[in-house]
Amino acid sequence: MNRSSLPPLNAIRAFEVTARKGRMVDAAQELNVTYGAISKQIRHLEDVMGVRLFEGPRNKLQLTEAGVKLQPQLTAIFDQLEASISSVVDSEEGVLDVACIGTFMMRWLLPRLHRFSAHYPKIEVRLSTTSVTPNLANAACDLAIVVGENNWPSNVDATPLFAELVGPVMTPELDARFSVFETGSLTEREEVPLLHSLTRKSAWQDWSKATDISVPDTDKGTELEHIYFMLEAAMGGLGAAIAPWALVSEDIRAGRLVAPFGFVPNGQVYTVISRDAQRKKNRAFLSWIKSEAMSSPLWSDLGDVKP
Numbered sequence: 001m002n003r004s005s006l007p008p009l010n011a012i013r014a015f016e017v018t019a020r021k022g023r024m025v026d027a028a029q030e031l032n033v034t035y036g037a038i039s040k041q042i043r044h045l046e047d048v049m050g051v052r053l054f055e056g057p058r059n060k061l062q063l064t065e066a067g068v069k070l071q072p073q074l075t076a077i078f079d080q081l082e083a084s085i086s087s088v089v090d091s092e093e094g095v096l097d098v099a100c101i102g103t104f105m106m107r108w109l110l111p112r113l114h115r116f117s118a119h120y121p122k123i124e125v126r127l128s129t130t131s132v133t134p135n136l137a138n139a140a141c142d143l144a145i146v147v148g149e150n151n152w153p154s155n156v157d158a159t160p161l162f163a164e165l166v167g168p169v170m171t172p173e174l175d176a177r178f179s180v181f182e183t184g185s186l187t188e189r190e191e192v193p194l195l196h197s198l199t200r201k202s203a204w205q206d207w208s209k210a211t212d213i214s215v216p217d218t219d220k221g222t223e224l225e226h227i228y229f230m231l232e233a234a235m236g237g238l239g240a241a242i243a244p245w246a247l248v249s250e251d252i253r254a255g256r257l258v259a260p261f262g263f264v265p266n267g268q269v270y271t272v273i274s275r276d277a278q279r280k281k282n283r284a285f286l287s288w289i290k291s292e293a294m295s296s297p298l299w300s301d302l303g304d305v306k307p
Contacts, residue, residue, distance in 0.1 A: 194221030
């Protein structure tokens with residue numbers, strides 16, 4: 001089949017959306033056409049191709065073997081088409097795809113994002129989580145918020161937000177029970193239970209080396225799969241956790257957590273990387289998030305806070 005004999009683009013689009021959504025009524029809503037129009041387009045596509053793409057009753061459509069093979073390829077093509085058009089149409093409106101570290105998204109970005117939406121109502125921020133630095137050459141995001149040592153690839157624009165500061169945090173009740181603030185020790189009466197995140201297994205050991213504060217048996221304690229779960233466990237009084245200041249600042253300000261030893265830099269930097277920082281949507285988001293980072297509370301703002 002050559003290009004001149006390809007099925008109409010509308011028919012291909014109707015199939016792709018229906019296959020992705022699972023129902024013609026949902027495809028009709030996304031494409032802003034009638035259910036009948038979607039059905040007609042798909043029948044036309046099947047006639048042109050000479051193969052069935054769906055089977056079963058209309059209220060419970062199932063992809064045929066041919067449909068299963070065709071759908072992901074078409075979705076990838078439409079994604080690439082969208083990206084290609086977006087790359088030459090520079091506008092301060094539309095979708096902005098932002099990938100972000102999950103816990104940073106939940107504890108820092110999301111509570112502030114309403115201010116961006118209020119200032120740029122025509123830009124729809126679409127968030128996704130990432131645990132690694134994405135390859136922006138073929139990633140599905142326009143921007144990514146990551147943390148690292150500032151050795152970013154040369155082919156990306158990097159905008160530093162702030163250095164990461166880390167320190168032990170715990171509930172005021174746990175601090176009182178073990179007299180941590182009073183004695184400046186994690187082992188004055190008995191060892192404070194330690195919490196660990198599998199994503200940062202050496203956090204306690206690294207903090208101990210950086211501060212010269214003894215932490216016996218840094219490999220003991222409760223391991224949790226993700227830093228978010230570790231922080232929730234700390235909030236529940238299950239133990240002490242090494243936490244980044246940016247993720248617990250509001251909890252400390254509100255008295256839900258205390259930081260008996262304060263926070264120290266660990267060499268990591270929260271950074272926004274992008275393919276093209278000069279595109280209007282990217283520039284708008286970068287300007288906003290830099291302003292938010294500059295106005296975020298610093299540990300020094302709280303002084304010598306005690307429970």
